[in-house]
Amino acid sequence: MKARLRIAAAATAALALALSVPAAAQDAPKGYAFTPVLHSVSYAGVWRGQAQLTLDQFLVKAKELGFTHVEVMGKRPHLSPLDYDAAARAKLKARLQELGLKIVCLAGYPDFTASADKMGIPSAEMGAVYVGELARLAKDLDIPYIRVFTGYERDGMPFDTQWAIVVQGLKLSAKKAAEYGVTLAVQNHHDIAIHPDATRWLIQEVNEPNVKAAFDAWAPALLGINGQDLAAAVKKMGPLVAYTTVADYVIHPRARYSAQLTNYLRQDAVVRAVPFGEGFIDYKAFFDAMKAIGYRGYVAYEMCEVLDGGGSIENLDATARKFLERFREMSR
Numbered sequence: 001m002k003a004r005l006r007i008a009a010a011a012t013a014a015l016a017l018a019l020s021v022p023a024a025a026q027d028a029p030k031g032y033a034f035t036p037v038l039h040s041v042s043y044a045g046v047w048r049g050q051a052q053l054t055l056d057q058f059l060v061k062a063k064e065l066g067f068t069h070v071e072v073m074g075k076r077p078h079l080s081p082l083d084y085d086a087a088a089r090a091k092l093k094a095r096l097q098e099l100g101l102k103i104v105c106l107a108g109y110p111d112f113t114a115s116a117d118k119m120g121i122p123s124a125e126m127g128a129v130y131v132g133e134l135a136r137l138a139k140d141l142d143i144p145y146i147r148v149f150t151g152y153e154r155d156g157m158p159f160d161t162q163w164a165i166v167v168q169g170l171k172l173s174a175k176k177a178a179e180y181g182v183t184l185a186v187q188n189h190h191d192i193a194i195h196p197d198a199t200r201w202l203i204q205e206v207n208e209p210n211v212k213a214a215f216d217a218w219a220p221a222l223l224g225i226n227g228q229d230l231a232a233a234v235k236k237m238g239p240l241v242a243y244t245t246v247a248d249y250v251i252h253p254r255a256r257y258s259a260q261l262t263n264y265l266r267q268d269a270v271v272r273a274v275p276f277g278e279g280f281i282d283y284k285a286f287f288d289a290m291k292a293i294g295y296r297g298y299v300a301y302e303m304c305e306v307l308d309g310g311g312s313i314e315n316l317d318a319t320a321r322k323f324l325e326r327f328r329e330m331s332r
C-alpha cells in the first residue's frame with residue numbers, strides 16, 4: 001500500500017511539474033527549421049513576358065504577399081553596387097526596417113571562366129572584384145550570404161584548367177568576403193561542378209571556412225538525380241549546405257520535322273516553370289532529406305523561367321502565394 005501511495009505521489013508531482021512548464025518547452029524541438037524567402041529575380045522582367053518591378057516595388061510586393069525575408073539580385077534592375085553609394089545604402093536600410101523586411105542573400109552573378117581562353121584576361125580576379133563589391137554592400141545592409149555561381153565550361157580549353165580558375169576565383173572571393181564577415185553560398189547551376197559529387201569536391205578543394213553550398217534540387221533532377229537519389233545527395237552534402245533555392249518545372253519534349261524521312265527527329269527538351277509542387281522534381285524527398293541533416297536555414301523561392309500562366313503581376317503573385325501555402329505543408 002505504501003509503495004502504491006509513493007508511486008501515486010510521484011506521478012502527481014510529475015504531472016504538476018509538466019503543467020508548470022510552458023507548452024512550447026514540453027514539445028520536443030524540431031531538429032530543423034526552414035525560413036521562406038522570395039527572390040527578386042521573380043519580378044525582374046528577365047524572362048519572356050515577365051513583369052518587372054523596381055527594387056522598392058519588389059520589397060513592397062514581398063511584404064504584401066506575406067514574406068518577411070527576401071533575396072535580391074546583385075545587379076540591375078535591383079541592387080547593383082554601381083547604383084548604391086553610402087547614402088543610398090543607408091536609405092535602403094531604413095526602408096527595410098520600415099517594411100519589416102530583411103535581405104538574407106545577395107544574388108551574385110560571377111562567371112569565373114568568362115574569357116578564360118584568353119591568357120591576358122584575369123578572369124578569376126575580375127570575378128573576385130565583383131564579389132568583393134557585393135560583400136561590401138552586404139556588410140552595409142547586414143546581409144549574411146552572397147549566392148555565387150562557378151563558371152560555364154568553354155570549348156577548346158582543358159577542363160582542369162577551367163576548374164582551377166574557378167577554384168582560384170572562389171578562394172579570392174572568399175578572402176575578400178571574409179573581410180566583411182560574409183559567407184559565400186555556391187549554387188549548383190553553372191557547368192563547372194554541376195553534379196552533387198563535383199559540387200562537394202569543389203567546396204572542399206576551395207577549403208575556405210566561409211564557402212558553403214547553396215544546394216538546389218533543380219540541377220540534380222535534370223541530371224536524373226531525383227527521388228531517393230536526390231535525398232542521398234542532400235545527405236552526402238550534409239553540413240556544407242547553407243542555403244537552398246526552390247522552383248519547379250515541367251519538361252516539354254521537342255522534335256523537328258524531316259521531309260526526307262516524313263518523320264520527326266527528337267531534339268533536346270525545353271524546360272518551363274510551374275507552381276511549386278506541380279513539376280517533376282521530388283521535393284518531398286528533398287525536404288525529408290533536409291530535415292534528416294538538420295538543416296536550419298533559408299529556403300528561397302524563384303520564378304526564374306517562362307511561367308505557366310504567363311508573367312503578369314497577377315500570375316506571379318498567385319504563384320508566389322501557392323509556394324508559401326505548399327511550403328508550409330512540406331516543411332512541417
